[in-house]
Amino acid sequence: NAGVTQTPKFRILKIGQSMTLQCTQDMNHNYMYWYRQDPGMGLKLIYYSVGAGITDKGEVPNGYNVSRSTTEDFPLRLELAAPSQTSVYFCASTGRVGLSTDTQYFGPGTRLTVL
């Protein structure tokens, strides 16, 4: 299994540009997440999904959109990029079976700079 993969690894955007951060997992996990990590800070949840066709807002959803048309893919869309969106973005997934638990598996991250 490749686990959780993210593309691109690095990107520089100009203010007002748009882009999509790609995330794919091959573990057949139902739950998928997008986090951002600002320098010296912890993770903040942007959006999450509990299955194909279902998404919900996290702590910091403004300026972002997501979709979940398949179990494998969970792209994050930035419209009208702003300098405040300069961050490292992590995608994660987890599978859950009844009362057992599974950890979150993280992708390697996308480092985004908005100038």
Add this chain to the structure above:
Amino acid sequence: GEDVEQSLFLSVREGDSSVINCTYTDSSSTYLYWYKQEPGAGLQLLTYIFSNMDMKQDQRLTVLLNKKDKHLSLRIADTQTGDSAIYFCAEDALDSWGKFQFGAGTQVVVTP
């Protein structure tokens, strides 16, 4: 507001034990995790504990849980230079399961 809280920095000498502390928010059934993040990388799971346990040991790692105080700690025995990283605790409460709450991370620096 209620947050998962951690101390931000820990310096430890090689060969000593490291203890990283965390306080969490939920008093009901909860899974608690410790993750390690090395520079430029994503988070990797180190260990986890369920809230009905007091302690869990896994090789050099020992997790202690004080449910009364909602306090979680991670002890790393015989700390090595490769243990230098940021350590995050995270909570997944069963009444909001799937929505993990992460602490801000503790940067551990191991000195020779």
